[in-house]
Structures are given as structure tokens and as C-alpha cells.
């Protein structure tokens with residue numbers, strides 16, 4: 001069989017749209033494999049810009065910046081979902097864009113995403129698109145309370161979401177937003193046992209592999225802790241991995257796909273959302289696997305065989321939010337932690353801490369998960385004093 005892929009030689013240039021922490025860690029992984037990176041981000045010296053070979057400082061919807069990016073690069077990817085689709089499609093006329101603009105189109109809109117999942121037979125919570133007050137009234141009848149309303153696009157870390165426990169939670173702001181033709185999705189509120197996610201990696205040859213599922217604990221809708229292996233049965237782990245593979249294949253993925261799921265009280269897996277990029281819940285792979293999610297994506301972008309995703313140890317990942325900097329009298333001190341065995345501090349080079357802003361994360365590894373978890377809780381409580 002003729003191979004569709006020819007490895008991009010070291011020195012080739014990878015374009016990354018978005019210069020946050022995911023772009024930063026992706027750039028660092030590219031460097032380790034001797035590739036160059038160019039970041040497109042409107043903020044000079046953004047986290048990824050600090051560690052890349054070049055940054056195009058421009059808005060994401062600038063067609064001329066998109067053109068410059070495709071001229072400078074051999075392949076382009078993106079690190080967040082609110083990328084300008086038109087620009088991405090322009091770039092893909094000239095060079096490879098992985099994952100495809102079509103995957104971004106679907107996953108950046110919660111309605112299209114859930115409809116796609118339904119069409120391929122993947123389980124989700126009950127949902128209805130809301131484009132008018134009539135739709136909303138219908139959702140109240142069919143889905144009922146409690147219900148979650150989410151903006152169809154542009155939301156992240158729980159932004160643009162509202163839990164409606166009863167009629168009393170419906171305020172003028174929501175009604176006005178629906179009336180002004182903003183598009184929403186109404187979802188049945190899942191009283192789940194726990195949340196897990198699976199990151200799936202697929203290359204241009206169609207080889208496919210999953211990372212070990214992670215159990216994710218959120219606080220105020222922001223990921224707080226990831227626990228790997230998750231505290232669920234082997235059967236659930238296998239089903240979660242298979243589900244992620246089915247979705248990735250149905251989307252003809254080339255790249256990474258993070259699949260967030262709820263495990264219901266009936267032990268049923270429901271897909272919550274998809275992200276065609278590295279994912280916060282996969283940060284454990286930096287110290288817990290032979291191949292990190294970032295290295296894996298670089299391998300895919302440069303058309304190399306997939307790396308081994310086996311777990312080397314158990315891991316707990318804790319996110320470091322700006323709250324730690326703001327709520328404490330002194331700056332958190334990571335020097336001592338950095339010197340400890342099996343504790344890995346990753347900071348994102350963000351100057352300005354804000355409440356809820358992701359500033360870094362810590363991976364704690366161990367032979368067994370309960371030991372890693374206890375250590376993680378100790379670190380968390382020490383840091384917040």
C-alpha cells in the first residue's frame with residue numbers, strides 16, 4: 001500500500017493558533033522533537049509566544065495573518081475551539097490543518113456537536129436546540145427541571161451556562177438573550193456519579209490509540225483535580241475508550257480528540273463534550289506516560305507513528321488557579337515542591353493572576369493511586385495556607 005504520509009523532517013515549522021498554556025506545552029514538545037513553532041495570538045509574549053520560534057501578533061479573524069501563518073508553516077493546528085473558521089479554511093487551502101476545519105465546525109457548536117453524536121449513535125443527555133421562546137417552552141415540557149442552558153458556542157470553564165432548578169431560576173437576562181436570537185442548547189441535568197474523559201489520538205494513516213481515562217473533579221465548573229486511573233470498574237474504562245475511538249473514527253479525526261463523559265448512577269456513559277485538541281485532563285500524561293498528549297500531537301502533525309500511551313505510574317493532577325496567588329498573603333512557593341521526587345510543577349508564564357485563571361498545574365505520581373491522592377491533598381492544603 002502506498003503511504004499517505006511522509007514524515008515532516010526535523011526543522012519543519014508547526015503553526016499553532018492560540019497562544020495559551022496548551023500552545024505553550026505543545027511548543028515545548030515540538031522543540032524536544034526538533035521542530036519549530038509559530039504562534040498566532042493577539043497578545044504579545046503570550047504563554048506560548050514566550051517559548052516559540054516566532055509569534056504573529058494579530059487577531060484570530062485576520063485573513064492576512066492567516067495567510068502569513070500558512071506561508072511560514074508546514075502544518076497548522078489550534079489549541080482552542082473559538083478559532084475563526086473562515087481563516088482556518090483559508091489556511092487549509094494551502095497546507096494541512098489537523099484536526100480538520102470540519103471537526104472544529106462541529107465541536108465549536110454544542111448543538112452541532114450533540115446532533116453529530118446522536119447521529120452516530122453515541123449516548124448523550126437529552127437535549128434540545130433553543131433558538132426562540134417557543135423552543136424554550138418546549139424544552140421545559142420535554143426536558144423539565146433541573147435543566148442546564150448553555151450558549152451554543154463560545155463557552156468554556158462553565159462560562160455561558162446556567163443551571164435551572166425550577167421556573168424561579170429563569171431571569172429576564174436569559175429571556176432577553178433568547179429573544180435576541182442568541183442560540184442555546186438545553187440539556188437534561190445529569191445527576192452523575194463521576195466525570196471521566198478519554199483522549200484519543202489518530203494519525204493520517206488511521207492508526208488510533210487512547211490514553212488512559214482520567215477521573216475529573218470540577219469546582220465552580222473548572223477542572224480542579226484529575227485522577228488516573230479513575231476510580232471506576234475495568235469494564236467502564238474499556239467502554240469509555242471504545243466510545244472515544246468510535247467518535248474519533250466517525251469524525252475521521254487526524255489529531256487529538258478529548259471526549260468528556262458522565263458516568264451515571266446506572267453505570268451508563270454519556271458523552272458531555274468533545275475537544276479536538278490537547279485537554280486539561282490529559283496533563284497527567286506529561287509525567288505519567290511514555291508519550292505525553294503534546295508529544296503525541298506533534299507526532300501526528302509531523303506524520304510519524306503514534307507513541308506508546310501506556311501508563312508508567314498512577315497520577316493525580318491539580319490545577320493551580322489564580323485564586324492561589326490572589327487569596328494568599330505571599331506568592332505560592334514552588335521551589336521546595338520542585339525538588340521533591342514524583343512531584344512535577346508546570347507553570348504557564350502568566351504574569352497576571354486572576355480568579356479562576358489557570359496559572360499552572362502539578363502532577364503527582366506514585367506506584368499507587370491512593371498514595372498519589374493523599375500527597376496531592378497535602379500539597380493542596382499547604383499551598384492554600
Ligand code: ADP
Pocket residue numbers: 125148155156157158159187188189190191192195218221260272273
Ligand atoms: P465547558 O467545559 O466548555 O465549560 P461543559 O459542558 O463541559 O462545558 O460543562 C462544564 C461542567 O459543568 C461539566 O464538566 C459538568 O461538571 C457540568 N455539566 C455540564 N453539563 C451538564 C449536564 N448536562 N448535567 C450535569 N452537569 C453538567
Ligand code: MG
Pocket residue numbers: 260273
Ligand atoms: Mg467541559
